[in-house]
Amino acid sequence: MKVGLIDDHDIMALAVEAVVAQVDGLEFVGSAGTVAELLLSWPDIDIAVLDLRLADGSSPVANVDRLNAVGIRAVILTSGESPYLMRAVAKCPIMGLVRKSAPSEVLEETLRNIAADDVALSTEWAAVMDSDPDLASAGLSPQEERVLAQFAQGVKAQTVGYDLAIAKNTVDDYVRRIRAKYAAIGRPAHTKIDLYQRAVEDGILPSSLLPNTP
Numbered sequence: 061m062k063v064g065l066i067d068d069h070d071i072m073a074l075a076v077e078a079v080v081a082q083v084d085g086l087e088f089v090g091s092a093g094t095v096a097e098l099l100l101s102w103p104d105i106d107i108a109v110l111d112l113r114l115a116d117g118s119s120p121v122a123n124v125d126r127l128n129a130v131g132i133r134a135v136i137l138t139s140g141e142s143p144y145l146m147r148a149v150a151k152c153p154i155m156g157l158v159r160k161s162a163p164s165e166v167l168e169e170t171l172r173n174i175a176a177d178d179v180a181l182s183t184e185w186a187a188v189m190d191s192d193p194d195l196a197s198a199g200l201s202p203q204e205e206r207v208l209a210q211f212a213q214g215v216k217a218q219t220v221g222y223d224l225a226i227a228k229n230t231v232d233d234y235v236r237r238i239r240a241k242y243a244a245i246g247r248p249a250h251t252k253i254d255l256y257q258r259a260v261e262d263g264i265l266p267s268s269l270l271p272n273t274p
Contacts, residue, residue, distance in 0.1 A: 061106040061175060064098050065091035066123070067137065068115045072160075076109055079168050085175050095123045105132055107155070107174055109167075112138040112145055113263060120145055120263075124152040135170055145263040148197070198241040198262070205264050207234040212255040212265065 063086050065076045073091035080088040089105060092098035094116050098108065108127050112120050120136070127134045135156040136149055150157055156170040200208065203224070210220045217231040224231075235255075242249045242258055249255045259265040 061085055062087050062089050062102065062104065063107045063109065063171065064089050064102050064105040065109045066093070066095055066098050066114065067091060067109075067111040068093050072111070072137075075164065076167070079164050080171065082168050083171050083175060086171060094118065095126050099126075099130065103130070107133050107135065107171065109135045109137055112136055112149060120149045121152055124149060124154055128153055133174060135167075135174070137167075198238070198245055198247065198258070200238060200241060200262075200264075204234055204238050204241075207231060208238055208255060208259050209264050211235055212252060212259045214252060 063076075063080050065073055065088075067073070067076075070091075076091070077088040080086045086107070089102045092101060094114060095108075095110075095118070098105070110120070110123055110127070114123075124134045124136075133155045134152075135158065136154055137158055137160055138146055139160050140146065146157070155174050158167045158170055206224060207220060210223065211217065211231070215223075217235070218228045221228045221231045238255070239249050247258060247261075249258050256265065
């Protein structure tokens with residue numbers, strides 16, 4: 061069975077290749093930064109080890125769906141920085157969920173189970189599935205996510221409107237709806253810092269960014 065990696069960091073390819081080499085019947089073919097790049101280079105792989113958050117900002121749920129659609133089984137690698145995204149992807153038809161900080165034996169055992177046609181229910185995956193939904197989804201629309209991504213970083217409403225080709229008043233309406241949706245699920249966002257935190261929690265913004273203004 062052929063295994064590929066989807067991750068932004070070259071060093072991860074070395075680590076995953078070393079792990080795959082320990083499992084009989086598996087062959088590491090290479091790595092790519094996106095699902096599209098991996099499928100273009102190795103469309104016939106059997107297993108994809110997928111980073112939860114990629115630099116292209118793609119949805120991990122959509123990435124898993126795309127892999128499954130062409131018969132590729134997905135194993136999620138995560139740093140655990142977004143509990144909401146972990147919960148979302150744990151509900152997808154994945155074959156395992158492994159923290160990057162876990163010993164290499166955890167990924168090795170996960171891949172070994174997949175090679176034996178067993179679902180690799182790791183302790184981490186089980187914990188995610190059993191955890192309380194304290195980061196419930198706000199159900200933001202794509203446009204609301206686009207508004208939030210800019211506004212939460214301190215971009216003025218007028219500039220957000222210009223970039224998205226909508227009126228400033230419309231941006232203000234979107235922000236009010238966004239705040240109302242978060243408040244309705246017990247995740248209030250009264251300030252821009254709150255909005256930024258919600259955007260990071262939900263994978264709309266990377267955790268490495270800092271808002272420009274409070």
